[in-house]
Structure formats: structure tokens, C-alpha cells
Amino acid sequence: MLKINTIERLTLSVVILFALVLILPSCGKKSSPDSAAGETAAEASAAGADESAGSVAAGDLVPLDIKLPRPMFVGTPQNMRVPNLEKPLGKARPPFLAPAGTKNVALGGAIASSDEEPIIGEIELIADGDKEATDGSYVELGPFLQNITIDLGADHDIYAVLIWHFHKQPRIYFDVVVQVADDPDFISNVRTVFNNDHDNSSGLGVGQDLHYVETSEGKLIDAKGARARYVRLYSNGNNSNDLNHYVEVEVYGKPAAAI
Secondary structure, three states, rough: OOOOOOOHHHHHHHHHHHHHHEEEEEEHHHHHHHHHHHHHHHHHHHHHHHHHHHHHHHHHEEEEEOOOOOOOOOOOOOOOOOOOOOOOOOOOOOEEEEEEEEEEEEOOOEEEOOOOOOOOOOOOHHOOOOOOEEEEEEEEEEEOOOEEEEEEEEEEEEEEEEEEOOOOOOOOOOOOEEEEEEOOOOOOOOEEEEEOOOOOOOOOOOOOOEEEOOOOEEEEEEEEEEEEEEEEEEEEOOOOOOEEEEEEEEEEEOOOOOO
16 A cells, blocks of 8 residues: 655645635636626616606606796896895796696686775786786786785695786886785795895795896796695885786696695
């Protein structure tokens, strides 16, 4: 029988150890590409899901279809000395995005006013669809603080309120406040979506929004989907006189989904 001496045993052990050193790294490398590929596929899948979700979210919003009246003057006068005045954009207002199916839900709706006998026009003109600045297209209310209230007929998710006070001339109206509520007396769930009354002269709280110059684009207010049935708008004269005017008010929304 062949006997293996100590030196031969040592030599055999070295050979076996060397072979293991060569084999084991290659085995590790064989599994590495599969693992990396798995991670890359998972990352790609997650990225695709995020992109898909983003596309769906973006697809839910579309530009509002707003029909603007003819402009009656060009540019914005620079000598209007009113504090906290919004700087002119210098270009057309960008499209306002809202959920698909959003429309003007104030058109032809019931309107009440703090001035029950307007100086000029009828209250119904405020939501009749006529936004032109011509005579006969606007309502003139009495001096000082006045308001109008629009009844949407049912709860709506309101995304924007668009106001034309008077755009035949560049004017600035004061204490413009827009609120929404669940009841016509504005007691229940009242929320303010715009307020540029900086000294609380209207008694509705100090507002942080800016004064602005009336143009044919109107003033578009983001209502952020507030749910309400009634919309109330205040004003307190303008930089030309103490009277209050409305050419048109549009309320863009959708009927509130049943809970």
C-alpha cells in the first residue's frame, strides 16, 4: 500500500487550497450579474410606475375654457398710486388647470345683493355670460362696502372664481373679498379664498392678497377645490369713485360627489 509522507501531505493541501482560491471568486462573480440585473429591473419598474402615476395625475387636469371679452385699453398705466399693488404680468395669463369636466356653474344662477336697487343695470347681468365692457353690460351698486351672493343651487367643488368688476378703464377696486359658505347667510363653514383688505376696513379680517388693475382678463382666483354652495364677493369702491361695479362673475366647479 502506497504511503504518503508528511511533505507529500503538505504539498497536496497547498494544491487543494490554491484550487479553492481560484474557484470561489468565479462562483461569486457568476451570481453578481443576476443580482444587479434584478435590482435594475426593480428600479426600472418603480420608475415606470412613478412616471405612469404622474401621467395619470397630469391627465386629470385640463386648461379651463375661458372666453375673454375684447380689451378696451392697451397696457397697464404706471402712475396708479395704490399701495400693495400687484405688478403687471406683462403677458397673457397662463392657462388655469382644473379637473376635466369643470365648467362655469354660476351662469344663469340666482344672485342676491346688499344693494337691492342698483344704480345702473340689474343684478342678473352679473351671471348672464356677457363680459363685454360696453354700456348695458354691467351693474353699478351703491357706494362703500357692498356684496353680491351667488347661489350655485347645490354643493360644488369650486376650483376658480373669475371676476370682471369694470374693464372699460383701468381701475383698482378696494376691499375685494371672496368667500364661500354652506348657507346664504354665511354663518356655516365660511371660508375666505381671496382678501386684499389690508386694513380690515370691511370688518372681514386683514387680507394678504394684493390690489390689482382691472383688465379684460378679469381677476382669476384659485379656490383650491373648496366645497360650497354659496359664493359671496365684496368690494368697497375704487380709485375713481366710491361706487361698486360688476360686469360678470364666473365660478368654475363641479357638482360635489355624494359621500
